[in-house]
Amino acid sequence: MVRLFILLAVITIGSSELQAKGDVEFGEYLSNMCVTCHQLSGTDNGIPSIVGWDEEAFVKTLKSYQAKERDNPVMQMITEPLTNEQMEALAAYFATIKPVEQPD
């Protein structure tokens, strides 16, 4: 019985740790509103690539648009309604995408 309790405790702690990071599936769902502009292939056609980024840097960048520290009206508008959880989910999702090698 004690063993079972310890096992359950470990599982619970483990899963709450997982949730502290962004939820990749939720991020994929949210990414619909980003990929009309940002290319999933990592191509920069005037709009910078956002795939394969470090998650922390990604969230920081979104927050700086949201706080209007970074000056871009489009991204300020996009990030305005986003919660921390949504930004972490987006960061987790886009971090899983590897940019495609670009021919020169």
Ligand code: HEC
């Ligand atoms: C209407 C087009 C558009 C949409 C939609 C859009 N972006 Fe952007 N995004 C841009 C442009 C243009 C820039 C470059 C802005 C700048 O120069 O600061 C940018 C910049 C960024 C950057 C910083 C890139 C860098 O190299 O510094 C990140 C991160 C980013 N966007 C994430 C997102 C996410 C996440 C979403 C969806 C929630 C999104 N964007 C939706 C147009 C868009």
